Amino acid sequence: MAGPQMAKRIQLEVTTPEGVKLAAEADEVTLPSVQGEFGVLPEHRPLLAGLRSGIVSYSSGKDVEVVAIGPGFARVAEDKVSILTVHFMKKADVDPIVARKDLKENEEELTALGEGAPEEARLRLVAAVRWAAVRLELYGDPPPPTMLLGHEAPLIGHEDYTSALPEPDNAEPAI
Numbered sequence: 582m583a584g585p586q587m588a589k590r591i592q593l594e595v596t597t598p599e600g601v602k603l604a605a606e607a608d609e610v611t612l613p614s615v616q617g618e619f620g621v622l623p624e625h626r627p628l629l630a631g632l633r634s635g636i637v638s639y640s641s642g643k644d645v646e647v648v649a650i651g652p653g654f655a656r657v658a659e660d661k662v663s664i665l666t667v668h669f670m671k672k673a674d675v676d677p678i679v680a681r682k683d684l685k686e687n688e689e690e691l692t693a694l695g696e697g698a699p700e701e702a703r704l705r706l707v708a709a710v711r712w713a714a715v716r717l718e719l720y721g722d723p724p725p726p727t728m729l730l731g732h733e734a735p736l737i738g739h740e741d742y743t744s745a746l747p748e749p750d751n752a753e754p755a756i
Contacts, residue, residue: 589623592661593639595650595669602669603648607639610662612655621657628657632666634711636719647672649719651712668712675720684713684724 593610595603610621613635621628632655638647651668691706714724 589660590641591621591623591625591639593664594661595637595648595664595666597666597669605639605641605646607641610637610639612637612662612664613650614655621662623660625657625660627659628655630655630657632664634668634708634715636715637664647719649675649715651715652708670716670719672719672721675716677717677720677722680713680716680720684710684717687713 590606590608591610593603593605593607594601608623611618612621612630613633615631615633618635619630632650632653634651635649636647637650638645640646649668649670650664650666653664653666655665656663687706687709691703691710694703694706717723
């Protein structure tokens with residue numbers, strides 16, 4: 582007589598340029614794709630998705646954990662979710678004062694850009710504003726959503742601003 586089968590689990594792994602930042606088992610994972618949030622359950626179809634800065638949530642039983650990620654990519658295959666991203670942060674690591682300062686400074690710089698400013702500069706600042714806003718959201722004090730929409734309006738038609746991402750704080754210079 583066979584014993585009860587164990588429920589399948591999802592292996593979740595988040596990797597940044599500095600290495601693996603999170604390895605966990607989960608029953609369900611929710612990701613912020615560039616097209617909107619989506620969930621992954623065991624036996625999900627294979628998928629490759631572009632990710633925007635946002636919150637990743639994953640649950641094990643009744644416990645739900647949340648982390649912040651920057652833009653990147655997710656690969657879903659064989660009950661594994663692999664996330665490659667530029668930024669990663671746990672709630673305990675968020676300094677709300679630094680995040681608010683970053684948000685304010687980058688918004689001011691973005692507002693100061695004139696109409697003829699290079700698109701690369703605008704994209705870099707929008708990415709920095711989003712990352713600061715996501716950290717505040719993870720902390721539990723998100724800025725109003727309209728703050729981002731106003732800055733992103735000139736970018737309508739540009740699906741991907743991730744190419745203008747700032748380098749991670751401790752990244753080594755490119756050779």
